[in-house]
Amino acid sequence: MKKIAVIPARYQASRFPAKLMQDLCGQSVIVRTYQATLQTGLFDEVVVATDSDIIYKEVKNNGGTVIKSKREHHCGSDRIAEAVENSDADIVVNVQGDEPFTNKEDLEKLIGVFERDEQKEISLASLMHVMAKREDIENPNNVKVVTDMQNNAIYFSRSVIPFPRDLKILQPVYKHIGIYAFRKEALLDFYTQSPTPLEQSEKIECIRYLEHGKKIKMILTDHTSVGIDTPADLESARSTWKERYSAT
Structure with a gap:
């Protein structure tokens, strides 16, 4: 079973433009995420897929594998699909570019x-x-996500679900x-x-899989994600990075 990881990386994020190029304690957010994914040793290949010349050069200049999207995409899944269309991979793992604390x-x-x-x-598994x-x-x-008794996703929402x-x-x-x-x-x-x-x-792309009857298995984790959607999230990520790695 061939496994590859693809990190979709847009430059013009709607809530925090250029967030992937922000400094995270000495390296950009996108490079930190790439390195964390590569260091797991789980994949036959790790690649960044981007629409941006700036991000392309950033990853390339830091020794990473990166491809430039040939088409304009409105969501990460489409960008990843283009990147693996001609690949012989069996399983494709999407690691978000703003998740630098991805762990093995x-x-x-x-x-x-x-x-x-x-x-x-x-069809899919997620956390x-x-x-x-x-x-x-x-x-x-x-x-937010709610699941059935077997931890298959029932629905995703930006609202509070389930309603208390x-x-x-x-x-x-x-x-x-x-x-x-x-x-x-x-x-x-x-x-x-x-x-x-x-x-x-909802502006949540994984709902499309549910609407077409695909099964999404949700995996419970104790690891708290530190995704970076806002400048405040970036400051939180910097504090977390210093706490975890300043002594190493």
Whole structure:
């Protein structure tokens, strides 16, 4: 089973333009993410896919593998699909460019989903963790997910789901961490499909898979993601980096 990791990297992010080129304690965010993914040793190949000459040069100048998208894309899955269209990969792992704290344990869990799925029923696997702070739960930048009893995704939303109608029932709220593993054929199916109504309403691309009947296995992790969507997130990431790595 050939496994590759692709890091989609847009320069003009809507909420925080040029965020991937921001300094994260001596290296850009995109280079930190690339290095963290490469250092897991899990992949036959790690590549950045970008629409930006600036990001292309940044990764190239730091010894990374990078390709320039030939088409304009509106979501990361499309950019990744173009990058692997002619690849012989079986499993494609999407590591978000603004997730520099990606770790080996979580990626191993995602890959393991497909190693155990002998009937090939699962199209995608992704990560989630429990959110504790009310301000995080109510923040629309944090995508929430609800699952069935087998941890297959039922729905994703920027709203609070499930809605706490009965406060006596302590139901955890899960944040979706934007790291995916795909069967290549499911990713290419997505590439040929038009955006779906709920996907467009929520601005969450993985909803398209659900609307087309694909099965998404969610994996619970204890690792808290430090995705970078705002300047405040960047400051938080810098503090986290210093705490984890300043002594090494």
